[in-house]
Amino acid sequence: MTIIAKAACCGLFLLAAVSAPRADDNTSPPDSRGEYLARAGDCVSCHSAPGGKAFAGGLKMGTPLGAIYSTNITPDAETGIGGYSLAEFDRAVRSGVAKDGHRLYPAMPYPSYAKLTDADVAALYDFFMKEVPAVHQANLKDEIPPVLDMRWPLAIWNMVFMTNGSYADKPGHDAAWNRGAYLVQGLGHCGACHTPRGIAWNEKALDESSSEYLSGAVLDGWYAADLRGDIRTGLGGWSKEDVVDFLKAGHNRGETAFGSMVDVVNNSTPYLSDADLNAIAEYLKSLPAASTQEAVAYNDATTADLHSGHVSQPGASVYSGTCANCHGADGKGFTPYIPALAGNPIVLEDDPSSLINLVLNGSNPLVVKGTPDAYRMPQFRLQYTDQDIADVVTFIRNGWGNQAPAVTAAQVGELRKTTDPTSDRVIILKMR
Amino acid sequence: MITIEVNGTSKQIDIEPDTPLLWVLRDIVGLTGTKFGCGIAQCGACTVHIDGKPMRSCSVPIGALDGKKITTIEGLSPDNSHPVQRAWIAEDVPQCGYCQSGQIMATVAFLKEFPAPTDAEIDANITNICRCGTYERLRRAIHRAADLIKA
Amino acid sequence: MHGSRIASTLSRRHFILTAATAAGGFMIGIGAAPRTAHAATVPGQPWNDDNAYPPNEIDAWIAIDPDDSILIRYQRSEMGQGSMTALPMMITEELQCDWSKVRIEYASPNRNLRQNKVYGPSMRSAGSQTVRGSQKLVQQVGASARERLIAAAAAHWIVPAAECSAAQSVVTHNPSGRTLRYSELAADAAKIKLAAEPAIKTPAQFTFIPRPMPRVDVIHKTDGSAKFGMDAQVPGMVFAAITACPVPGGKLKSVDDSALAGAPGIVSVVKLPNAVAVVATDTFWRAKRALSRLHPEWDVGAAGAVSSEELSKTYRAALSEPMLTARNDGDVDQAMSGGAKIFEAIYETPYLSHSPMEPMNATVNLQPDRLDVWVGTQAADEATEAAAKASGLKPEQVYVHNAFVGGGFGRRDANDEVKQAIAIAKVVKRPVKLVWTREEDTRQDKFRPHAVVAFKAATGADGMPSAWSMRVVTSSIYASIGRSFPANKVEPQAVNGLDNNGYNVPNTRVEAAIRNTHLPVWFWRAPGVNQHIFAIESFLDEIAHASGLDPYQVRRKLLAGKPDWVKVLDAAAEKGDWGKPLPPGSGRGIAICQDDDSLCAQVAEVAVKPTGEVKVNHVTVALDPRYMVNPLTIAEQAEGSVIFGLSAALYGKITIKDGAAVQGNFDTYRLVRLAEAPKIDVHLMPSGGKVWGGVAEAATPPIAAAVANAIFAATGKRIRSLPISDHDLRSGAA
Numbered sequence A: 001m002t003i004i005a006k007a008a009c010c011g012l013f014l015l016a017a018v019s020a021p022r023a024d025d026n027t028s029p030p031d032s033r034g035e036y037l038a039r040a041g042d043c044v045s046c047h048s049a050p051g052g053k054a055f056a057g058g059l060k061m062g063t064p065l066g067a068i069y070s071t072n073i074t075p076d077a078e079t080g081i082g083g084y085s086l087a088e089f090d091r092a093v094r095s096g097v098a099k100d101g102h103r104l105y106p107a108m109p110y111p112s113y114a115k116l117t118d119a120d121v122a123a124l125y126d127f128f129m130k131e132v133p134a135v136h137q138a139n140l141k142d143e144i145p146p147v148l149d150m151r152w153p154l155a156i157w158n159m160v161f162m163t164n165g166s167y168a169d170k171p172g173h174d175a176a177w178n179r180g181a182y183l184v185q186g187l188g189h190c191g192a193c194h195t196p197r198g199i200a201w202n203e204k205a206l207d208e209s210s211s212e213y214l215s216g217a218v219l220d221g222w223y224a225a226d227l228r229g230d231i232r233t234g235l236g237g238w239s240k241e242d243v244v245d246f247l248k249a250g251h252n253r254g255e256t257a258f259g260s261m262v263d264v265v266n267n268s269t270p271y272l273s274d275a276d277l278n279a280i281a282e283y284l285k286s287l288p289a290a291s292t293q294e295a296v297a298y299n300d301a302t303t304a305d306l307h308s309g310h311v312s313q314p315g316a317s318v319y320s321g322t323c324a325n326c327h328g329a330d331g332k333g334f335t336p337y338i339p340a341l342a343g344n345p346i347v348l349e350d351d352p353s354s355l356i357n358l359v360l361n362g363s364n365p366l367v368v369k370g371t372p373d374a375y376r377m378p379q380f381r382l383q384y385t386d387q388d389i390a391d392v393v394t395f396i397r398n399g400w401g402n403q404a405p406a407v408t409a410a411q412v413g414e415l416r417k418t419t420d421p422t423s424d425r426v427i428i429l430k431m432r
Numbered sequence B: 001m002i003t004i005e006v007n008g009t010s011k012q013i014d015i016e017p018d019t020p021l022l023w024v025l026r027d028i029v030g031l032t033g034t035k036f037g038c039g040i041a042q043c044g045a046c047t048v049h050i051d052g053k054p055m056r057s058c059s060v061p062i063g064a065l066d067g068k069k070i071t072t073i074e075g076l077s078p079d080n081s082h083p084v085q086r087a088w089i090a091e092d093v094p095q096c097g098y099c100q101s102g103q104i105m106a107t108v109a110f111l112k113e114f115p116a117p118t119d120a121e122i123d124a125n126i127t128n129i130c131r132c133g134t135y136e137r138l139r140r141a142i143h144r145a146a147d148l149i150k151a
Numbered sequence C: 001m002h003g004s005r006i007a008s009t010l011s012r013r014h015f016i017l018t019a020a021t022a023a024g025g026f027m028i029g030i031g032a033a034p035r036t037a038h039a040a041t042v043p044g045q046p047w048n049d050d051n052a053y054p055p056n057e058i059d060a061w062i063a064i065d066p067d068d069s070i071l072i073r074y075q076r077s078e079m080g081q082g083s084m085t086a087l088p089m090m091i092t093e094e095l096q097c098d099w100s101k102v103r104i105e106y107a108s109p110n111r112n113l114r115q116n117k118v119y120g121p122s123m124r125s126a127g128s129q130t131v132r133g134s135q136k137l138v139q140q141v142g143a144s145a146r147e148r149l150i151a152a153a154a155a156h157w158i159v160p161a162a163e164c165s166a167a168q169s170v171v172t173h174n175p176s177g178r179t180l181r182y183s184e185l186a187a188d189a190a191k192i193k194l195a196a197e198p199a200i201k202t203p204a205q206f207t208f209i210p211r212p213m214p215r216v217d218v219i220h221k222t223d224g225s226a227k228f229g230m231d232a233q234v235p236g237m238v239f240a241a242i243t244a245c246p247v248p249g250g251k252l253k254s255v256d257d258s259a260l261a262g263a264p265g266i267v268s269v270v271k272l273p274n275a276v277a278v279v280a281t282d283t284f285w286r287a288k289r290a291l292s293r294l295h296p297e298w299d300v301g302a303a304g305a306v307s308s309e310e311l312s313k314t315y316r317a318a319l320s321e322p323m324l325t326a327r328n329d330g331d332v333d334q335a336m337s338g339g340a341k342i343f344e345a346i347y348e349t350p351y352l353s354h355s356p357m358e359p360m361n362a363t364v365n366l367q368p369d370r371l372d373v374w375v376g377t378q379a380a381d382e383a384t385e386a387a388a389k390a391s392g393l394k395p396e397q398v399y400v401h402n403a404f405v406g407g408g409f410g411r412r413d414a415n416d417e418v419k420q421a422i423a424i425a426k427v428v429k430r431p432v433k434l435v436w437t438r439e440e441d442t443r444q445d446k447f448r449p450h451a452v453v454a455f456k457a458a459t460g461a462d463g464m465p466s467a468w469s470m471r472v473v474t475s476s477i478y479a480s481i482g483r484s485f486p487a488n489k490v491e492p493q494a495v496n497g498l499d500n501n502g503y504n505v506p507n508t509r510v511e512a513a514i515r516n517t518h519l520p521v522w523f524w525r526a527p528g529v530n531q532h533i534f535a536i537e538s539f540l541d542e543i544a545h546a547s548g549l550d551p552y553q554v555r556r557k558l559l560a561g562k563p564d565w566v567k568v569l570d571a572a573a574e575k576g577d578w579g580k581p582l583p584p585g586s587g588r589g590i591a592i593c594q595d596d597d598s599l600c601a602q603v604a605e606v607a608v609k610p611t612g613e614v615k616v617n618h619v620t621v622a623l624d625p626r627y628m629v630n631p632l633t634i635a636e637q638a639e640g641s642v643i644f645g646l647s648a649a650l651y652g653k654i655t656i657k658d659g660a661a662v663q664g665n666f667d668t669y670r671l672v673r674l675a676e677a678p679k680i681d682v683h684l685m686p687s688g689g690k691v692w693g694g695v696a697e698a699a700t701p702p703i704a705a706a707v708a709n710a711i712f713a714a715t716g717k718r719i720r721s722l723p724i725s726d727h728d729l730r731s732g733a734a
């Protein structure tokens, strides 16, 4: 995975809806405020390697410059952050400057963490210092060529792109909205994936003041969805409950998390309180549509064609021979377990990356509080050619009333080269 | 409580809604003709008809099936007389036989949509795996079944 | 069409004539079940649950009912190979009974044990031994029953037995024309001891076989009534799902099962030394879902670092280390010295899983003094012993009810699933059905070994190989199954297909070095041959092309003096249109092998698209099984063997990462589907001789080489490792 999708792993990927239940309420209280905040920030997804010790770092992340490794943030004095004072910890988290003065790559989403309150930084410090067991594990050296390894340009990068200072409540909005804004812009660092980036890999916007904020972006072969009010490709069709259910269970009325969002659901959002989830929902639902779109009207002509067995589109045969086995000839799936494709925001998105990626590589298992999903998207990169996949994806994007640009074999071929297949293996990252 | 009709008999099913139809059929209803091969809709051994349409029952949650009509291999005919079964017997298709319930159920539904199928249409729509490799006879049996149905 | 024509008119003479046609072939490829055949029957549940011995038994094998229906017991396994039809046909041949009145059921391994191996030294179906390894035994069973029935009739009429004959379940006193039905004679015949066992028929005396006969199990396999181990239903049964350490040899370190506290319908969590199982009351799914909520920690040791890349490096490095010699003819080094033209190439084949369609499973009911096991196994007698060991009961207290087997291919004779199920039953103290998920089935498999072969050959002025040496590095199947073998000898399947290759190359040396890993390896369809034939038949193809010779003619020359080999090779070449023109981008490849005393040659016709996709359009199979019982099921086995080998050739690969198999389900372990299946024509050409050949495996080995050689003919690209899908065959690609 590249620096962006993994390090700032928070692609909120959705699949569209039909009908379904509310996830039940969160009962288990967080062990401590600091741990709760660490969950909200999803620190573990990057600072723990699968099979490794909690927060001992060592996770490899590809970047355009070369591979880097997440660091040991356990309280081990020699190899971790045991020697950090609260002030030094604060400087790393909110300003991206390590104890020894070297600047962190923005793989660490400090531009977002900059918005944390002093109290929350202190609580996080307590958690990492007092509750996380120290692990003696030296950090791995980054594999970025010396020439490019100069960190001083980051100082300028920071000057240009960072807005310093904790989040301040916005007047005219209620407490819940402000709490939601704080979580989404700060610890949640949702924009790291869902906000388009500029030429310097900077997020084009860090809050709702810009219509680019959370308007969706491509990262590492996935399209992180538009989280604004757009009716076809965004959250326009979602209720607040849908948002809460999704973050809590990885599903809602039919959408299912996949791609990088699987890491987020597996390690972060289900651990948040209902109050915070509702706050996040209130804030996200307040973001106006970035474009004018018309809702998709379901059209069952495609279903009838598939059943009559006489569809001319090249992708139809792959669909009926394979996809229809779970998603149905009617494109409605079996929600909430198996997502619908008809009227599905990711299907309708102009950028087909996520759809192609899912078909090529499948999806890693969603694991909500230790329980893996009952159903999982398998991979098809071995069974189907680039042309087959281009055809079937194009078919899906234009069936049942869907309308989205056709996909070429070349687009599929490119993603086949740059992405890896998923595994059915369940990976649990422990926090302690 | 979910109500489904299996081979014409109504069944009340009280179980977690994410349970796949396959396990309801095999372990609750006790119909073992529908087989488990992969559990991820790849092999087709679990193919049944839901309201007449072929589905892979390992990947269909029972919670989504209230009021649906299910047909399994046991419900195809009382005496092996369905044209597809007759074609299978005439061509001596099965080897180990484990995949064949699914192959037959897939073919029955397929021939409703393609009464006179070409080989290309067969290739595209009969995607069930047969590890024993009975494909040579399977293809012949599908054509033979199409003829039997026409006759 | 041919099939039914043959079936309806087949007499031995006709058959011999057909077999002796110029083509030397006996076309059974399109054989439909003959209308004229009245099939014998088998119940959907092939095992006899109560092990009762009916009163009208003539012996442990045969019982004759008053209505003349005849029960014949089948002592091996039916996993698709059709021998549950073939062996009773052989008994019918000798017994001279009415096939349409034959009923078949599995023989009881428990009775075999109690009655001092009455069903023979082995009940196992493996090594293509089921028919050829039972042929004398079951012929004797049929012959002696026939003679006892005749003797009973003779005694009844007070005439010499010599004046009587038997046919279609009736004994006739020839001079007087009096007749008695077998059913009328059964009780007396049961008491008769023959002074001497009658001689069994020679193949020349057969009148009933060979005969294309629909398989007896086909009815139940088309209506869902065939009972597999997976389908066992025992009153009070609970359901178990299991996950074993993904790294073979690893141990369970710890598992926190608090997540399941109070979970509905969970009977218990069973911790085994290398696995965790969850047992649920009502469905396998409940057990599987609950199991997925446990996240066991494993102790994998050093094996946890092993990867395929590293294994491949180790094996290739070992190629230059000392080896044991399996065969050494002439003087290879001498022949290679001097000006001789030298060819060298290294071939590599990966680990493979068996992946039978029916995932491994076993159902057991363990009581203080009796253990019942319902399972589809390739070796019911060995399962009985294993179950006794695992349970602590005496073998006589163990009742293994063998079921229809949903594919074996060598995997189902280890009985490890049976031992697991018993270990779980000991804890839950209830009848329990253990089912492996597909992922477990792949990752708990015992793989087809990974092998590397280094070839070196010298050719003479005529371009023909005058010397070749083959050096193999692979792992030991014997070590995996715990069979001891002299350390100074090369175990057979390590070089099978190489040391016994059919070619007359005056200087031949075959050597091997065993390098075992933590990964268990096992017999897989045509052990050894299945990978070494790919290597040697491809390498020979390289030499032929490099020498500007026709690969078919090169083989023909090297097989001079072996008419049976040449006949099979010629048949494949002729029927496979060898040498006929093909469109650009297409090619034909040829290969031949011997396996289990059968000979098989194949010609594959392959098209390679500019995008690199390979489509195998047509495969022509010439198979000499030496003798035949049921040509219909033999042809089916040949077709199936080709597809089985083709999946391995095109896609088959188990990749090892962190000591464990990466592949789990069919999305990562691809198998050939209908769309990829070529047209297959099978030509059966039994040549007779001293031994019977096996028919379930011989057609698997040649296909990989035939396809790879066809790809070379089509593209000029030489495939030296499998699977083919790992190679970039796009036009223009290096």
Ligand code: FES
Residues within 6 Å of the ligand: B035, B036, B037, B038, B039, B040, B041, B042, B043, B044, B045, B046, B047, B056, B057, B058, B059
């Ligand atoms: S078991 Fe359902 S498709 Fe394989």
Ligand code: FES
Residues within 6 Å of the ligand: B094, B095, B096, B097, B098, B099, B100, B129, B130, B131, B132, B133, B134, C080, C357, C406, C407
């Ligand atoms: S007949 Fe054995 S898997 Fe198809």
